[in-house]
Amino acid sequence: MTVLTPQGPLEGLDLHHGNLKLSAVALGRVSWIAPYPGTETALSHALQAACSMSFPGPGESRESTAGRILWSGRAQALLIGPQPSAAIEKCAAVVDQTDGWAAMRLTGYGAARALARLTPLDLRPSHFSRGRTARSLLGQVPGLIIANEDGFEILVMCSMAETARHEIENAMRSVAAREDIPKEPA
């Protein structure tokens, strides 16, 4: 029998330009969670019981041994990793979006400068510190950006993954090219 291997939209992505590196991230299961009105506290308890995490506030993310949960807009978050428990599904709308998202990680010195060419976000660590999430634009592609210890994780809708990769690669190339310009003597 033919064995079919599942493939992600950014399968094998591994780009290097100057100090910058862009690689694909395998997220595993992605569940979109939106609490029904008035159930935020109950949902946090259910999440705590199932995954040892509370529901994140605006721009926040939480991490535990079970997985991660990323704020992804008004009254919604993405649960990455675990299967949502029945208690979670009772107090929130839950949709399996595993095949809907593509994730990549941009790391290296100057990662913020490359992303700043595409997004209107203020990426300075004082404003966008480690663990913060933000919905914004990458060029024309809407996405979710997460600040990591050594760069950024970028989630975009699967259908726009190739456009996002192209835009980010152009930005990486431009930043790397500027680093190659010899400094003028003072």
Added chain:
Amino acid sequence: MLIPCPLCGARELREFTPKGSAVTLHRPGEDAGPEVWHDYLHLRDNPAGPSRELWWHGAGCGAWLVVERNTLTHEVTGAHLAEEEAGP
């Protein structure tokens, strides 16, 4: 122009879409007379100065905002969630 989204913080104009005057948050009751409905549907002030507008943060958190903006200076003086006025 930066709009201070209560969920996302100050964000640039390109993430937002304007919808016009925030009067549409306060819809007349079903039993209101035709004059009231006519006023609600068609008659708008055109203020030169402080205004209240609906903006959608579509490329951000997806929330509808009531933005207070001065049409003479383009100064944005505040923003809050539309659901606080109209209910979720």
